[in-house]
Amino acid sequence: MLGPGMTVLIVGAAGGLGFYAVQLATQAGARVIATGRATQFALLRGLGADAVIDHTAAEVAPQLLNLVQDGADVVIDLANAGPRLERSADAARTGGRLVSPLGGPSSFARGVQAIYAGTAPVPGRLDALAEQAARGALRIVIGATYDFADARQALIDLATRAQPGKGDHHLLTVPHVERTDMTARTSPLAMVMQAAPIESPAEETA
Numbered sequence: 001m002l003g004p005g006m007t008v009l010i011v012g013a014a015g016g017l018g019f020y021a022v023q024l025a026t027q028a029g030a031r032v033i034a035t036g037r038a039t040q041f042a043l044l045r046g047l048g049a050d051a052v053i054d055h056t057a058a059e060v061a062p063q064l065l066n067l068v069q070d071g072a073d074v075v076i077d078l079a080n081a082g083p084r085l086e087r088s089a090d091a092a093r094t095g096g097r098l099v100s101p102l103g104g105p106s107s108f109a110r111g112v113q114a115i116y117a118g119t120a121p122v123p124g125r126l127d128a129l130a131e132q133a134a135r136g137a138l139r140i141v142i143g144a145t146y147d148f149a150d151a152r153q154a155l156i157d158l159a160t161r162a163q164p165g166k167g168d169h170h171l172l173t174v175p176h177v178e179r180t181d182m183t184a185r186t187s188p189l190a191m192v193m194q195a196a197p198i199e200s201p202a203e204e205t206a
């Protein structure tokens with residue numbers, strides 16, 4: 001769907017999905033305009049964004065229309081639903097497309113058609129993405145790396161987003177577990193749960 005000569009706006013580009021959307025749209029040859037916070041601009045440009053918009057500074061659609069007078073061919077909105085999604089559709093050109101992982105109306109004003117991608121991957125697509133990542137053609141942004149002993153803190157940071165703007169990916173370095181020991185009791189997940197019983201930070205400080 002995306003290709004050279006097309007402009008795509010990616011709203012929510014500095015998130016778990018957005019990092020990949022920016023890279024894949026760039027690979028397709030599209031001109032990519034990504035939203036994020038000012039502190040994330042360098043990262044977004046590093047992933048391939050041609051231009052960046054601060055979604056915390058002002059409404060995104062007018063900022064996009066300042067850059068691309070006719071609007072984007074495609075708006076991929078990974079952050080909004082309801083009336084805010086409608087405002088994102090204002091950034092698409094007449095007859096353009098709006099893509100969302102969530103849901104909403106099938107079309108918007110000026111003939112903008114909606115595509116709701118859902119969560120079911122196209123068969124074989126995940127394998128192809130994993131292969132790209134393995135050979136370094138798709139960058140995985142790691143927000144933080146923790147030793148296994150710090151699994152509890154890793155889970156708390158993930159739940160409370162202690163590191164905003166770094167995406168969802170937290171890497172836990174897990175000690176080697178012999179395959180014969182992979183019982184329910186000693187599986188990596190069970191080990192994390194034993195090492196890091198989860199309490200909310202509020203409970204912890206009470």
Ligand SMILES: NC(=O)c1ccc[n+]([C@@H]2O[C@H](COP(=O)([O-])OP(=O)(O)OC[C@H]3O[C@@H](n4cnc5c(N)ncnc54)[C@H](OP(=O)(O)O)[C@@H]3O)[C@@H](O)[C@H]2O)c1
Pocket residue numbers: 011012013014015016017018035037055078079080084101102118119164165167168
């Ligand atoms: N991750 C998955 O595997 C997956 C799969 C299917 C569906 N989904 C759905 O897809 C959506 C995105 O997922 P995600 O994992 O990418 O989420 P995420 O990691 O939380 O990223 C969302 C990004 O959107 C930004 N954002 C929030 N409100 C915004 C706004 N009004 N305008 C512009 N940007 C805004 C956030 O920035 P700040 O908060 O820093 O401002 C953040 O960078 C979610 O609704 C999720 O439920 C996710």
